[in-house]
């Protein structure tokens with residue numbers, strides 16, 4: 001899963017797509033995941049990372065990750 | 081190492097320059113308690129979903145409303161509109177406050193009698209009254225509001241076999257500038273049928289004509305409409321006196337004041353648009369005072385206010401069953417309550433608050449109920465903080481019409497509790513059980529068994 005190349009993200013959770021002019025705000029976890037994605041980590045690496053750091057069950061995270069991916073897709077931020 | 085608190089990831093599109101129809105995020109405060117009782121403990125004890133009524137709010141709303149009228153006019157009487165919420169404990173709060181009963185069926189009539197309301201303080205409205213019900217009401221000296229000519233003749237006939245003279249009023253419908261006119265109830269003013277009915281009542285010599293009734297609509301946003309209604313009823317009263325030699329004792333203006341709920345599709349919240357109760361009180365009482373009644377013949381003003389007296393006092397507590405995403409990308413949250421018990425979600429954009437802490441991140445979502453039915457939509461577009469399975473919410477202003485129009489459909493009706501003024505919680509209607517639902521069913525012998 002890859003973000004589109006030119007998408008700008010900030011640590012505070014601001015996302016900007018210069019191609020469309022759309023901007024988004026991400027909550028802290030979404031911002032962190034985006035940052036890790038940008039750094040080129042794989043999906044399983046990102047999940048492992050989050051599981052270590054946050055108080056969450058794997059099953060919950062799996063569910064939320066799928067939903068997060070759907071949000072990114074819906075927002076047109078993913079490279080197909 | 082202590083792990084960090086988790087909140088599921090969300091992104092939300094920012095619409096530069098566009099005002100959010102649903103208001104700013106600061107609108108949301110978690111509602112963790114009602115009258116000092118925690119939502120969590122209520123759900124733990126009584127289950128979810130759960131209706132909660134605040135006795136304190138009922139009394140305060142009632143007292144404020146009565147004061148708005150009594151400080152402007154000397155003779156005011158409220159009659160609790162049973163259909164709005166006829167759980168007996170709720171009715172009795174109103175009766176303790178001094179309210180009479182307004183009923184629209186024999187069933188409601190018997191409820192009022194069962195609660196101990198004296199017969200002569202029951203107003204019997206509605207188009208359907210059986211002979212038996214009418215005889216009971218006449219013998220109890222109740223106020224019978226006649227809806228149509230067939231009923232008028234029905235009562236005249238009954239009078240032949242009764243010793244007591246019924247006390248009656250007629251329901252009048254009229255053009256008050258608010259459309260559609262509710263002209264299916266009562267006798268029309270403009271075309272003369274109301275006056276015609278009055279002449280028949282007086283000419284029969286068998287009834288005592290005591291008042292006029294109207295109910296010009298519900299969730300009325302114009303206080304002027306009531307002033308027009310008062311003028312038309314006063315004109316009838318004047319004609320009654322001068323031509324039929326009968327003095328009218330009361331004008332019953334019915335119900336219809338809006339509650340603070342926001343109607344579906346309205347751009348602004350009701351709190352910004354709806355007239356205050358004082359405005360209605362001012363219009364109505366001024367119109368009566370200026371109608372030319374002699375001081376000693378000022379009519380009693382009766383009000384059958386429903387939703388405006390009870391909506392605020394009712395809360396529905398519920399829980400999140402699931403989150404999902406619809407095919408078009410919108411988020412959907414499924415609650416454990418739907419239109420089955422929250423009938424008013426067909427009319428209102430109910431305010432919904434999470435019952436636990438949340439961050440400032442929000443999502444636009446559709447709120448669905450648990451029924452396997454397309455119509456089961458609680459809010460078709462609402463912006464709420466992130467909700468997770470098992471989280472609780474509080475739906476506000478659900479006191480009117482839900483606990484009477486709820487459907488036993490797919491699910492059974494839940495517990496209803498009342499929090500008294502000291503903060504004690506009382507179960508006032510038990511959740512339904514399979515046994516309760518099936519107690520009226522009968523199984524024909526030939527269907528009583530099968531082999532599959």
Ligand SMILES: Cc1ncc(COP(=O)(O)O)c(C=O)c1O
Pocket residue numbers: 161164182205295297298299334335336337384385386387388480
């Ligand atoms: C005759 C009558 N009185 C009173 C009411 C209560 O109306 P509301 O809840 O609008 O005050 C109604 C409701 O329809 C009614 O039909």
